[in-house]
Amino acid sequence: MEAAADITTASGFIDQKQAIACFHCGTACVPGRHLKAGREFCCAGCQTVFELLSDAGLDRYYEIGDGVRARIDAGTGTENFRFLDNPEVRARFVDFDDGQTTRVTFRLPNIHCLACVWLLENLFRLMPGVGKSTVHFPRKQAVITFDPKTVRLSDVAALLDSLGYPPELKLSDLEKPPVSPITRRMWLQTGVAGFAFGNTMLFSISIYLGLDSFSGPAFLQLFGILSLILSIPVMTISAREYWVASWRALKHRQIPIEVPIAFGIVAIWGQSAWEVLSGTGEGYFDSLAGLLFFLNIGRIFQQKTFDRLAFDRDYRSFFPLSVMRRQGDREERVALAQVAVGDRLTIRHGELVPADACLVSGAGVIDYSFVTGEAEPVSRSLGEILHAGGRQLGGAIEVETVKAVNQGYLTDLWNQDAFRKTKDDTFGTLTNVYSRRFTWIILGVAVASALGWMPFDPSRGLKAFVSVLIVACPCALALAAPFTLGSAQRVLARRRIFLRNPEVIETLAKVDAVVFDKTGTLTSTGTGDVHWIGLLGTELDETEAAAVRAVAVQSSHPLARRVADALGLRSLARVEVKDFREVTGCGVEGVANGVRVRLGSAAWLRQEGVGVPEVTIRGSRVAVALGVLFRGDFAVGAEVRPEADRMLREMGGRYALALLSGDNERERERFTELFGAGARLHFNQSPLHKLGFIRDLQSTGRRVLMAGDGLNDAGALRQADVGVAVAEDVASFSPASDVILQAGEVPRLGAVLDFSGRVVRVVRISFLVSTAYNLVGLAIAASGRLSPIVCAVLMPLSSVSVVLVACGLTEWVARRAGVTGEQTNPTAVESVPTEDK
Amino acid sequence: MSVILILIPLSLVVAALFLGAFIWAVRGGQYEDTCTPSMRVLADDGTVDVKAAKAMDFENNNGRSR
Numbered sequence: 014m015e016a017a018a019d020i021t022t023a024s025g026f027i028d029q030k031q032a033i034a035c036f037h038c039g040t041a042c043v044p045g046r047h048l049k050a051g052r053e054f055c056c057a058g059c060q061t062v063f064e065l066l067s068d069a070g071l072d073r074y075y076e077i078g079d080g081v082r083a084r085i086d087a088g089t090g091t092e093n094f095r096f097l098d099n100p101e102v103r104a105r106f107v108d109f110d111d112g113q114t115t116r117v118t119f120r121l122p123n124i125h126c127l128a129c130v131w132l133l134e135n136l137f138r139l140m141p142g143v144g145k146s147t148v149h150f151p152r153k154q155a156v157i158t159f160d161p162k163t164v165r166l167s168d169v170a171a172l173l174d175s176l177g178y179p180p181e182l183k184l185s186d187l188e189k190p191p192v193s194p195i196t197r198r199m200w201l202q203t204g205v206a207g208f209a210f211g212n213t214m215l216f217s218i219s220i221y222l223g224l225d226s227f228s229g230p231a232f233l234q235l236f237g238i239l240s241l242i243l244s245i246p247v248m249t250i251s252a253r254e255y256w257v258a259s260w261r262a263l264k265h266r267q268i269p270i271e272v273p274i275a276f277g278i279v280a281i282w283g284q285s286a287w288e289v290l291s292g293t294g295e296g297y298f299d300s301l302a303g304l305l306f307f308l309n310i311g312r313i314f315q316q317k318t319f320d321r322l323a324f325d326r327d328y329r330s331f332f333p334l335s336v337m338r339r340q341g342d343r344e345e346r347v348a349l350a351q352v353a354v355g356d357r358l359t360i361r362h363g364e365l366v367p368a369d370a371c372l373v374s375g376a377g378v379i380d381y382s383f384v385t386g387e388a389e390p391v392s393r394s395l396g397e398i399l400h401a402g403g404r405q406l407g408g409a410i411e412v413e414t415v416k417a418v419n420q421g422y423l424t425d426l427w428n429q430d431a432f433r434k435t436k437d438d439t440f441g442t443l444t445n446v447y448s449r450r451f452t453w454i455i456l457g458v459a460v461a462s463a464l465g466w467m468p469f470d471p472s473r474g475l476k477a478f479v480s481v482l483i484v485a486c487p488c489a490l491a492l493a494a495p496f497t498l499g500s501a502q503r504v505l506a507r508r509r510i511f512l513r514n515p516e517v518i519e520t521l522a523k524v525d526a527v528v529f530d531k532t533g534t535l536t537s538t539g540t541g542d543v544h545w546i547g548l549l550g551t552e553l554d555e556t557e558a559a560a561v562r563a564v565a566v567q568s569s570h571p572l573a574r575r576v577a578d579a580l581g582l583r584s585l586a587r588v589e590v591k592d593f594r595e596v597t598g599c600g601v602e603g604v605a606n607g608v609r610v611r612l613g614s615a616a617w618l619r620q621e622g623v624g625v626p627e628v629t630i631r632g633s634r635v636a637v638a639l640g641v642l643f644r645g646d647f648a649v650g651a652e653v654r655p656e657a658d659r660m661l662r663e664m665g666g667r668y669a670l671a672l673l674s675g676d677n678e679r680e681r682e683r684f685t686e687l688f689g690a691g692a693r694l695h696f697n698q699s700p701l702h703k704l705g706f707i708r709d710l711q712s713t714g715r716r717v718l719m720a721g722d723g724l725n726d727a728g729a730l731r732q733a734d735v736g737v738a739v740a741e742d743v744a745s746f747s748p749a750s751d752v753i754l755q756a757g758e759v760p761r762l763g764a765v766l767d768f769s770g771r772v773v774r775v776v777r778i779s780f781l782v783s784t785a786y787n788l789v790g791l792a793i794a795a796s797g798r799l800s801p802i803v804c805a806v807l808m809p810l811s812s813v814s815v816v817l818v819a820c821g822l823t824e825w826v827a828r829r830a831g832v833t834g835e836q837t838n839p840t841a842v843e844s845v846p847t848e849d850k
Numbered sequence: 851m852s853v854i855l856i857l858i859p860l861s862l863v864v865a866a867l868f869l870g871a872f873i874w875a876v877r878g879g880q881y882e883d884t885c886t887p888s889m890r891v892l893a894d895d896g897t898v899d900v901k902a903a904k905a906m907d908f909e910n911n912n913g914r915s916r
Contacts, residue, residue: 077893130886131893150886200876208869212862232854239858 035059036075038084038177058085062176069138078128083177093346094167094174096335097182102348103166108156114144115161119173119180124153133178140164140172182334199316203309206251209243210302216240217299221802237289240298244282251305252278254312270448270491273455274308277486284479297483300804304488307812315495315515331402331724332418336360336367339411354414361409366399368418375410379403382532384724402724442516443776444494448487451784455485462795480799484790489783489811494776496819501772504827509755510765517751519776520735521769523716527664527762528707528729530721531674531684534739534759536653543579546628547645557644560605561637563588565612568601572635576612576647600635611638618643656760658687664763665689669715673698673706675725704728720762724748737762761832768830775822782818786811 033044036052037059047054050067054060062085066074096102109116123129129148133155136146142163147156155178159169170180216236255278258271278301285296337359338347344359349367352358357373360366366379377393384402393399399412459481466474498515505512512518529535545553553561562580565573567590593603599620600613611618615625615636623638628646635647664670670692672684678696685694695706703721707729710717719726719733722740727748730736738750739759754762790807793799875881 073893127889127893130889134890148886149883150889151883197876197879197881200881201873204869204872204876208865208872212865215861235858239862 035084037063038082039080055084061085065139065175066132071132071135071138074128074132077131078126081125082128083123085175085177091167091171093335094170096346096348096351097166097170099348099351102334102350107166110161112161114158115166116156116158117166117169118154118156119170120152120154121173121178122153122181123178124148124150124155129178132176133173136172139176140168143169143172183332196316199309199313202251202253203306203313205246206302206306206309209247209251210299210306213240213243213299213302217295217801217805220295221805233295234289234292237295240296241286241289244285244298244301247302247305248278248282251309267445268449268452269445270487273448273452273485273487274491276452277482277488278304280479280482281486284483295801297801297804300483300801300808303805303809304486307488307809308491311492311495314499331365332367333365349418352414352418354417356414358412358414359409360405360412362406364405366401366403366405366412368401368414369416370399370401370412370414372397372399373411373413375408377410378406380406382723442494443519443773443780444491447780448490451487451490455481458485458791458795465795476799477795480794481791483804484794484799484807485787487783487787488808489786489815490780492812493779493783493815493819496816497772497776497779497823500820500823501768501827504823504832505765505768508761508832509758510761510832511753513751517735518769518772520716520751521718521766522773524668524718524735524766526669526671526710526715526717527766528671528673528710528717528719528733530703530719530723530726530739531672531680532676533722533756534720535657535672537756543575544648545645546648548643551645553644556606557608557639559588560608560610560639561612563590563605564593564601564603564610567593567603568595572633572649573601573612575649576635579647608639612636612647615646653683653687654757654759660760660763661687661689664766665691668766669710671695671706671710673703673721673729675699675723700725700728704732707732718766720754720759721748722756764831768827768832771826771830772823775819775826778822779815779819783811783815786815
């Protein structure tokens with residue numbers, strides 16, 4: 014994407030009136046330059062793809078889908094993927110290989126519509142030797158089979174790249190986690206329970222309707238035995254999780270909700286089996302199967318995750334899989350794992366410094382915003398050390414590695430304790446707190462009713478005891494939280510706020526301290542405001558603006574870029590630039606419209622002999638000289654997100670607020686104003702400082718929410734009770750966290766906290782509803798009059814009504830808390846990760 | 851009423867067949883991705899040569915590809 018933007022700005026002197034949209038990617042382009050079959054293209058890359066597709070009869074690609082296609086970044090050839098053929102890398106990358114067939118899974122972030130799926134699944138028509146390819150749309154993955162004797166792995170990767178679907182190759186891809194079969198098992202368990210439920214119900218209904226009255230008790234016995242047989246797979250397969258969980262819980266001396274359920278299941282099954290075998294009744298097998306059917310549906314509902322998002326990423330997912338290594342005059346792309354200390358690497362614009370390294374040649378302008386939180390890129394001169402994780406901006410540089418990839422400054426953070434502990438606090442959830450009391454009460458009632466009946470009617474006493482356990486089986490209770498929290502999770506996902514799991518809501522509701530990162534979280538990077546402060550308050554006229562823009566656009570320095578972008582809103586007129594010169598760390602100059610334009614730091618202009626006044630400017634200063642005279646300044650500020658001030662004001666009264674920034678103090682005043690007097694603001698914070706701050710806050714009994722975006726926040730996000738990772742594009746890399754938030758939604762954080770509190774109240778209401786059912790059931794059971802038909806009606810009735818109450822109320826409170834409604838950021842719709850189970 | 855003695859096992863067998871089909875579908879991964887197939891069907895114009903794709907896959911599997 015970034016590369017595409019490059020080309021646009023580099024050739025950005027297109028007069029928009031004559032421009033025509035490229036048939037492939039839609040970029041404005043000069044007519045007649047690339048023409049094929051009566052269609053205009055912006056570049057050779059797009060034209061090549063069109064030719065390739067139309068030759069293979071795949072023109073349909075242009076007819077279906079949403080018409081959004083990536084501009085083809087010509088120049089990446091097979092050479093760049095050659096490292097994939099290295100046996101070691103290849104072996105870890107492919108899923109399956111028997112010498113005849115190779116199967117590989119690529120992550121293709123550009124997959125976004127119908128046409129993508131169609132094209133990628135027709136890949137075999139574009140390259141002989143490629144077989145079946147299957148796209149997994151929610152995960153943006155393609156599984157491709159090919160013949161390793163005719164096609165190399167690098168050829169496949171290069172083909173995908175040339176079509177505009179560059180595979181995402183990250184260091185973490187080498188360590189593939191095994192695909193968890195848990196979802197499959199859940200479906201199977203639900204299926205088995207459903208099967209048994211349906212069939213047992215057929216028998217039970219005929220019994221309830223009085224079948225035995227005209228067919229004799231033999232049928233009753235037969236139906237009972239068949240139901241008993243059907244219940245065996247339910248007990249062994251569908252109820253498996255409850256046995257496992259109860260066993261584990263008893264070992265830890267805990268009573269999670271699974272324990273009373275397991276008690277109930279055993280009681281129902283034991284009582285029913287005894288009734289059937291002794292010929293005294295028909296049992297409760299239909300209720301048993303139905304119970305497990307509903308419980309398993311609840312588990313599937315709760316287990317929902319967002320495939321496209323990864324909540325457990327570490328620095329390895331941030332690093333590329335390969336780098337350009339230079340040996341003598343040869344450059345070759347190698348896997349990062351093969352890079353040794355002392356290797357020379359070439360790093361181009363936009364690429365990461367993969368290991369701590371020493372700058373050998375070129376002008377280093379490194380953007381550390383993601384790693385340290387510094388808002389502005391820093392210049393590095395020859396011989397200086399570049400820390401891993403910085404992103405090079407501008408021209409290519411050459412570096413020599415001084416540390417191994419896994420031993421850099423960045424990776425030190427991951428050796429902290431915070432990363433070793435796993436967050437597993439399911440014992441503390443609302444359901445389990447409630448179930449602990451519930452279990453003891455139920456056991457008490459059961460024993461009491463048994464004892465109560467004992468003196469008068471011992472058999473009735475036993476029946477009452479078992480009946481209480483059966484009726485009290487907290488099925489509805491167990492469903493209340495999964496459905497409430499699960500639907501709350503879905504509501505938030507519609508607003509592009511993604512939770513690691515539904516339980517995060519409960520933790521969110523307990524939060525009483527909120528800590529923000531500055532750069533990238535409260536302020537938006539890149540889109541910050543650019544203000545012109547002219548000498549004596551004068552504005553730039555059209556010609557001046559065009560000339561300044563023409564010079565600025567030539568530079569790749571981020572400040573120059575932002576100035577160019579801001580001026581680009583005024584005019585895109587084509588101006589030729591002569592004698593362009595860029596002085597690293599100082600500024601740029603060039604002659605445009607016959608005027609010598611210089612823009613850069615005030616110090617540099619003074620050095621050049623321009624009289625630049627001393628002024629204080631909020632944000633970064635870009636001074637402009639036209640000819641020999643100072644013309645004015647651009648103030649380029651990192652902008653605080655719209656509505657963030659309102660959110661901070663509202664949160665101020667309810668939560669302890671704090672700001673942790675890796676950046677310097679120059680914006681302290683501005684943020685003191687935003688946060689109010691009571692907040693703690695800390696600048697120049699290292700990742701370890703941030704982590705320590707959170708830990709200190711927690712030791713004073715606070716429940717902390719940390720919102721941050723960069724790797725420098727990774728430790729703090731992990732340590733915090735709730736870590737909120739803020740990402741411009743939710744599908745791209747974000748550090749390990751509990752919540753992933755689309756950057757534009759940061760000002761909604763207050764509403765999300767409010768919503769979470771309300772959702773927890775909904776859970777409590779659902780508990781009350783299910784308890785009410787249990788009380789009705791208990792009253793019947795304690796009197797010893799429980800019959801299978803009462804149970805068969807009560808059980809589904811309570812479950813379904815609790816589910817309806819839970820889901821309905823959640824939607825309602827979502828509306829009250831203001832977390833529903835239209836998306837605020839329509840441009841980001843394209844990358845919405847599709848929900849999947 | 852004795853016909854019910856035949857009908858009950860029959861109904862159970864039919865239900866078991868469906869359960870079997872369900873298990874087969876889950877095992878085969880049909881529940882892994884419930885989104886892409888719904889898109890695939892929209893893009894399908896009927897001109898895609900399914901046989902050719904299968905033949906290619908078959909060839910690959912047998913190592914006799916072009």
